[in-house]
Amino acid sequence: MHATQPFESDGSLQCDLLFSGGRVVTVDGRRNVYEPGSVAVSGNRVVAVGPAAEIDARWQAARTVDCRGKAVLPGFVDGHSHLFQALARGMGEGLSIWPWLCEFMWPYSIAVDPEDARVAATLGAVEALRSGITTVVDNHYAPTDPDTVLAVARAVESAGLRGAIARGMLGRKTEVAAARGLPDALYRYSTQEELDITRDCMQRRPPRGSIVEIWPAPLNLSYVDQDLVRGAVELAAEFGTRWHTHCSEGAKDPASFSEAYGVRPVEWLAREGLLDERATLAHAVWLDDAEVKHVGERRAGISHNPTSNAYLASGVMRLRALRDAGAVVSLGTDGPSAGHRQDMFEVMKQTLLGQRQHHLDPAAVRCEEALELATREGGKYAGTNTGTLSVGAPADLVVVALDRPHLRPVHRTVATLVYSARGSDVEMTVVDGRVVLEDGRCVLVDEAALLEEAQERAERLVSRAGFDALRSPWQH
The missing domain is CATH 3.20.20.140 (Metal-dependent hydrolases)
Structure with a gap:
């Protein structure tokens, strides 16, 4: 897989995205966890994953995402x-x-x-x-x-x-x-x-x-x-x-x-x-x-x-x-x-x-x-073959912040993610090699306009369905 990537003049390999220095939970065949680790993405595929020192030394990216203090895991x-x-x-x-x-x-x-x-x-x-x-x-x-x-x-x-x-x-x-x-x-x-x-x-x-x-x-x-x-x-x-x-x-x-x-x-x-x-x-x-x-x-x-x-x-x-x-x-x-x-x-x-x-x-x-x-x-x-961070896998991945009181201290990354993390801790979501959520907000949707329209439509729909009574602020 690496051999198909063009080389820079210094001998490094090129990729589109490099997620560098995070706690990388691969869920791959060996269930590897790299702390710190890095993940390289070219197009819509993962092309490298492993210890940060090794991956960062080999790969040059059009964009590098600093993942220190964060977890990187499959979507x-x-x-x-x-x-x-x-x-x-x-x-x-x-x-x-x-x-x-x-x-x-x-x-x-x-x-x-x-x-x-x-x-x-x-x-x-x-x-x-x-x-x-x-x-x-x-x-x-x-x-x-x-x-x-x-x-x-x-x-x-x-x-x-x-x-x-x-x-x-x-x-x-x-x-x-x-x-x-x-x-x-x-x-x-x-x-x-x-x-x-x-x-x-x-x-x-x-x-x-x-x-x-x-x-x-x-x-x-x-x-x-x-x-x-x-x-x-x-x-x-x-x-x-x-x-x-x-x-x-x-x-x-x-x-x-x-x-x-x-x-x-x-x-x-x-x-x-x-x-x-x-x-x-x-x-x-x-x-x-x-x-x-x-x-x-x-x-x-x-x-x-x-x-x-x-x-x-x-x-x-x-x-x-x-x-x-x-x-x-x-x-x-x-x-x-x-x-x-x-x-x-x-x-x-x-x-x-x-x-x-x-x-x-x-x-x-x-x-x-x-x-x-x-x-x-x-x-x-x-049937998507997603769900792992491994070479050749679709580039669907998530970056989760770990610098919050409910997540510290981090002793075991997997335990922290499953027991303590919540959806609002996600900072970046990548689907098919494309960054679709950054800094906790969707980049392809006008969220403010969407929320306003959804509220208006929901209120009309609830009335049309005959459920106005279900909107009582306090029910007994």
Whole structure:
């Protein structure tokens, strides 16, 4: 890799960016941590990483970033979000998952218009970048006409974020959906129309044609048309993408599916040959032993969303069993309405605390594993090969300030990042070799104008959805 770089007259190698002298946490194959270390970037790839004295002596950069007193680590992957929900932050308090959906989220999503979705996605993308997220799998289902889906993808990419817009699909209204109270207004397209629209979006924004793809996303395994799931899996295979769905998030999900079809959701996927490494299943809290085994054997992806699972009291995912079985587990925020903050530092810490509390075992998960899930494993899950600082890896990285009272003293960098850091400590975010956040602010978006527009749209949207009472300053 080094040999392809042009030499300066003094024999040094040239690169575009050099992140020099920081505490470099690579999450590479050997889990190297260089203190101090440096990272060289040319174009959109990492071309060198190692001890600062060695790297700095060999490489000359068009721009050198002084990272002394800071941490440098791979960008985070958010395995499951809903950016359109950004305009409803802080509402829907005190409800479990199904009342939350039926009384709050479904009415809200029906009221969202295309411009609301675009502004919300931009706001969510900016928030993600500010907290060091460089890739997001955005499960978008309001509204899902092709123009809006593509506008959301453009908004995310324009902010500088990598990822996928997983287009939420419902199709034919099933008996399970009717029994569980999904409103008719959600059902705008037939099963075939859903698949045709998704295909159109994928053709108009071809995979690998940009840093933001379109994925098929049957909304929830427990209540969507089974033919829709089959069609989504076929689309993903045809276009070479992943596919995405909610899976067994609520305790009643497997039972309602079993009552209708005589089999549990993941068992059905495996039986039908639909479960493989292209599957990305959000939540997967209520899996039995056989389903855990199927997910692991097929190397399917799971997005663990501990903050939203705690907020909605949905339960605790079987993290150790799934990882031991071979599943690829990423971490997710579950968006601004159920997770409230797109902050992977918070999600990493919640992963640790939730698992330890559930198992009554302080060693159930360690901070190193939480960081791996948020970076390296997230890159596998999303199919981006991001999440490590290693030669040839995509140049998605984050610089985190360590010169703040809640972060000092630093004895172990990984522990400090996972237990003590927060999204607001991120000073710089680089995606695909491009600096998209500097000094804690997005460089590609007028943040002040965005915040003003988002507030105005949110207030109108909440009124349109009939939620003015939910804005009461103090609720009893």
